[in-house]
Amino acid sequence: xxxxxxxxxxxxxxxxxxxxxxxxxxxxxxxxxxxxxxxxxxxxxxxxxxxxxxxxxxxxxxxxxxxxxxxxxxxxxxxxxxxxxxxxxxxxxxxxxxxxxxxxxxxxxxxxxxxxxxxxxxxxxxxxxxxxxxxxxxxxxxxxxxxxxxxxxxxxxxxxxxxxxxxxxxxxxxxxxxxxxxxxxxxxxxxxxxxxxxxxxxxxxxxxxxxxxxxxxxxxxxxxxxxxxxxxxxxxxxxxxxxxxxxxxxxxxxxxxxxxxxxxxxxxxxxxxxxxxxxxxxxxxxxxxxxxxxxxxxxxxxxx
Numbered sequence: 001x002x003x004x005x006x007x008x009x010x011x012x013x014x015x016x017x018x019x020x021x022x023x024x025x026x027x028x029x030x031x032x033x034x035x036x037x038x039x040x041x042x043x044x045x046x047x048x049x050x051x052x053x054x055x056x057x058x059x060x061x062x063x064x065x066x067x068x069x070x071x072x073x074x075x076x077x078x079x080x081x082x083x084x085x086x087x088x089x090x091x092x093x094x095x096x097x098x099x100x101x102x103x104x105x106x107x108x109x110x111x112x113x114x115x116x117x118x119x120x121x122x123x124x125x126x127x128x129x130x131x132x133x134x135x136x137x138x139x140x141x142x143x144x145x146x147x148x149x150x151x152x153x154x155x156x157x158x159x160x161x162x163x164x165x166x167x168x169x170x171x172x173x174x175x176x177x178x179x180x181x182x183x184x185x186x187x188x189x190x191x192x193x194x195x196x197x198x199x200x201x202x203x204x205x206x207x208x209x210x211x212x213x214x215x216x217x218x219x220x221x222x223x224x225x226x227x228x229x230x231x232x233x234x235x236x237x238x239x240x241x242x243x244x245x246x247x248x249x250x251x252x253x254x255x256x257x258x259x260x261x262x263x264x265x266x267x268x269x270x271x272x273x274x275x276x277x278x279x280x281x282x283x284x285x286x287x288x289x290x291x292x293x294x295x296x297x298x299x300x301x302x303x304x
Contacts, residue, residue, distance in 0.1 A: 006048060006049075006137070006236060007048075007049050009051060009217075009234065010221075011221040011224060011228070011229055011232065012221075012229065012232050012233070012234050013229050013230055013232060013233045013234070014233075014234045014235075014236065015027060015233065015234070015235045015236065016236075017137060017236040017237070017238050018235060018236065018237050018238060018241060019238040019240050019241055020240070020241060020244065021241065021244045021245060021248055024124070024235075024237070024241065024245070027235065028120060031142070031233065033120045033142060034120060038144060039144065039145040039146065040120070040142045040143065040144050040145070041116045041117065041118055041142070041143055041145060041189060041205055041207070042116060042117050042118075042119065042120055042122070042123030042124075042140060042141060042142050042143075043114070043115065043116045043117070043123055043126070043140075043141045044122075044123040044124060044125065044126030044127025044128070044129075044138065044139070044140050044141075045126075045127060045138060045139045045141065046127065046129070046130040046131050046135065046138050047131075047135055047137075047138060047139065048137040048138060048139040048234070048236045048237075050139070051215075051216075051217050052114060052141065052207075052216050052217055052220065053114070053215070053216050053217075054110075054111060054112050054113065054114050054209070054216050055105070055108070055109075055110050055111055056069075056072075056073065056076075056110040056111050056112045056212065057112075057215060057216055058110075059110040060072065060110075068180070068213065069212045069213045070178075070180035070183075070212060070213070072110075073112065073212055074180075076104075076109060076110055076111075077097070077100060077101075077104075080100070080103075080104055080109055081094070081100060084103065088103070091103075092192070092194075093170075095170045095171075095174075096170045096192065096193075097170060097173060097174055097178065098167060098168070098170065098173045098190055098191075098192045099192035099193070099194060101113050101206075101208075102191075102192045102195075102196070102199070102206065103196075105206070106196055106198065112177075112208060112209055112212050113190070113206040113207070113208055114206060114207045114208075114216060115202075115204060115206065116143075116189070116204070116205050116206065116207050117202050117203050117204050117205065118203040118204075118205060119202070119203040119254075120140075120142075121249055121252055121254055122202055122203060122254055122259065123140055123141070123142075124140055124237070124245060124249065125245075125246070125249050125254050125255070125259070127139060127140045127237050128237060128241065128242045128245050128246065129246075129256070129272075131237070131239050131242060132239065133239055136238065136239040137236045137237065137238055137239070138236075138237045138239075139234050139235065139236055139237065140234075140235040140237055141232075141233070141234055141235075142232075142233040142235065143207075143220075143231065143232050143233075144231035144232075145189060146231070147228055147231035147232070148186075148187055148188055148189060148207075149165060150228075151186055151187070151222075151223050151224065151228075152165070152186050152188055154223045155184045155185070155186045155210070155223055156176075156184075165188065165189065166189065166190060166191055167188065167190045167208075168191070168192065168193045173190065176188070176210060177208055177209075177210055183210055183211035183212065183213060184210045184211060185209075185210060185211045185214060185218065185219050185222035185223060186209075186210040186211075186219060186222065186223065187207050187208065187209055187210070187216070187219050187220045188207070188208055188210070189205050189206065189207055189208075190205075190206050190207075190208045191204075191205055191206060197261050197262075198259070198260060198261070201258060201259050201260070201261050202259050207220075220232070242275065243275040246272055246275040246276070247275060247276060247277075250272065250276060255269045255272055256268040256269035256271075256272065257269035
């Protein structure tokens with residue numbers, strides 16, 4: 001399928017629309033997405049037309065107020081750190097802003113962090129999970145980590161970040177990302193030292209913009225060169241791929257129940273059953289409707 005009526009994003013390499021699993025696997029192999037040496041990171045989005053944005057950026061777009069972005073971020077962070085102890089007992093240390101941001105992202109507060117994963121297959125699941133017949137093309141984004149490192153070096157030429165590119169040190173994170181007087185345009189992968197269950201289950205990593213006053217895409221494409229486009233890839237995925245992909249990924253144990261290890265994740269996983277084979281006999285199903293456990297003695301009366 002050709003890319004019909006797809007919005008072009010300058011600086012981003014958009015592939016042809018992928019419509020079946022074999023085509024996706026071939027693209028994965030040809031691009032080296034499963035080659036550990038290439039070190040790509042991925043994000044799935046339910047619409048191919050969406051650019052990459054943080055929840056902070058989307059929330060800011062809904063206001064006409066023109067206060068500096070760093071003031072909104074500081075106010076939200078202040079309020080979250082003041083009240084989080086009412087709901088969570090194991091809190092980050094006060095100066096570990098990255099872990100606070102991670103906690104905020106976990107619970108849905110407006111935050112500059114954007115979720116990515118090291119797993120091509122996890123990102124594929126997220127790309128197809130909520131795509132619909134009406135909004136029939138989702139997107140799998142792939143970004144090569146070496147590109148982010150090169151761009152960082154262009155901004156900070158005197159810093160060798162080959163080994164320490166995760167900014168786990170709180171002072172290091174604050175120095176690069178929270179300098180509101182002189183923010184720099186760049187994106188870097190970050191993770192707190194203490195990772196929560198979801199990050200672990202999803203093989204997750206955050207991408208963090210250096211300049212919150214600019215869009216995520218501006219930060220990502222800034223300080224670029226012509227050849228950089230090959231290392232930022234958007235893969236359109238057709239709705240026709242959804243059922244087969246969810247079945248394949250289910251066999252890999254990739255679903256909402258495993259990626260969100262709590263009751264909410266398990267409940268969301270049950271929507272995948274519309275795409276999975278119902279491997280039950282009719283008596284099992286009627287037992288469920290009648291409120292009996294399968295195998296329960298039918299003569300045994302329920303205790304009310």
